[in-house]
Amino acid sequence: MFLQRSAVALARRAAVAPALRRTLATTAVRRNQVPERKFKSLSEVKTDEDLIGPGAQPGTVPTDLEQATGLERLEILGKTEGVDVFDMRPLDASRKGTLDNPIPVRGVGQEQYAGCTGYPADSHIVVWLRMTRDDPIERCPECGSVYKYNYVGPEDDGHHHHHHVEPEYPEPKTWADYLKPEYKWA
Structure with missing residues (x-):
């Protein structure tokens, strides 16, 4: 009787287990099937277009390096080479x-x-x-x-600031504006 119950319990687990459990080995096998992608290094970044990620392969979840753009991508590329960009x-x-x-x-x-x-x-x-x-x-x-x-x-x-032109809205006055220049940094 004990063997009968054990056989029934084992059969139930075998029928349900593959549907419920996903092993890490299958993930590794799938990951190895994806071809390795070559990313530009920090020294190869020359224009804004170089800071656009390639995106993920269809059917995969993108990594930060694949989906990051702009300053975030620049920071990630720097960190991969050990450079603190900011x-x-x-x-x-x-x-x-x-x-x-x-x-x-x-x-x-x-x-x-x-x-x-x-x-x-x-x-x-x-x-x-x-x-x-x-x-x-x-x-x-x-x-x-x-x-x-x-x-x-x-x-x-690249912002073409004209420092000699008076700004449209002058900076507000503070108490420091009323000090004599020789007192300002004494």
Whole structure:
């Protein structure tokens, strides 16, 4: 009787199990059947068209490298080669920036924001400072640390900014506009 029940239970499991279970081996076999695709490396990226992913093969789920485009694709290509494209390291917090030796902040745009947490680090809440290419030096109002924006982008960034032309809407006045220039960075 015991063998009869065991045989019936085994037959039930054998009939249902293949429909319910998918082994990893079948996935590996299918993956090996897909031909390996050649992607451009970071050094081969020259134009915006090079930052468009090829997409996935029909019937497959795309990987991040296959479907990413634009800046996301540039970041992924950089990470595959060990390059931190956006330089996400924290700013130097081992010293207090001064006018003679400010803390450098690198960027590629017209403006850059930096968060100051004070010196020593985390001595005050984050104060966000805005630096531009035209006004690259900023001082934290809490701790007095000085930061300087260093533009590292291309000379002609393609946006055709005319810095000598007055903007349509002037920048709003602040208390700093009413200080004598010799007092501004004393």
